């Protein structure tokens with residue numbers, strides 16, 4: 006009998022497929038291997054319950070490479086209000102990667118119990134990103150975060166130490182992420198060998214390990230970066246030059262909006278990203294000196 010289901014776990018060629026009535030442990034048919042298609046956690050599939058095999062993988066909305074999960078609805082880009090201090094440029098990198106991966110981003114500012122200094126959220130709210138202020142310690146904002154995550158397949162991303170594991174453990178029943186300072190985690194080294202699994206969260210799901218890192222920005226071609234800044238998108242295609250990088254060019258619709266629809270800090274971040282990236286792409290960077 007054929008049944009539709011969702012792959013929630015995959016270890017050593019065995020996939021857990023959740024169907025409406027029950028969970029099935031399945032293998033993938035040889036045809037996938039011949040065509041070099043690997044089923045992913047997050048795939049919507051058809052299984053043959055008799056053969057205990059996945060027979061069809063439905064078309065994917067997107068694939069995240071880290072962790073390998075298909076059909077992610079949104080990434081919860083998590084930063085801390087303090088400890089480590091809020092860093093706009095780093096947040097922007099994560100937002101660009103999410104956009105490039107075709108995944109909607111929600112900004113989650115954790116450790117708001119420690120927040121004192123100036124407001125850094127407004128530019129992002131004005132840009133159009135959903136933003137929640139939370140604290141895994143006091144519970145502030147967690148109801149709101151749950152509402153945003155409900156009914157969707159979510160993954161957390163963000164730098165180390167901002168509280169992703171703490172949030173996953175509180176929000177997602179059955180999650181067992183290690184929390185604590187980075188050196189202790191590295192010493193134990195556990196999460197390096199983990200397979201991503203998706204766990205039920207309300208009427209949706211959450212990946213039990215965090216996603217991509219800020220380093221993944223290196224793979225994004227320079228001309229694609231502007232399209233990954235949400236508030237730039239209405240103005241793209243309006244510059245004098247079709248290949249405008251919105252930097253030194255004249256009659257640039259993006260530069261025209263800086264200080265208006267585009268916050269100067271965000272534009273600054275954009276410039277930082279394209280300059281770093283283009284110097285690598287064109288190979289103008291000198292190789293590191295060899296040690297003798």
Ligand code: GDP
Nearest residue numbers: 116140141142165166167168169170171184185
């Ligand atoms: P991850 O590296 O992003 O997964 O961060 P962890 O969840 O391991 O948290 C790093 C440290 O921050 C731990 O010592 C947590 O106890 C602490 N922490 C997490 N969330 C909060 C919070 O909302 N407020 C405060 N004050 N500390 C937090």
Ligand code: ZN
Nearest residue numbers: 244249251257
């Ligand atoms: Zn331009």
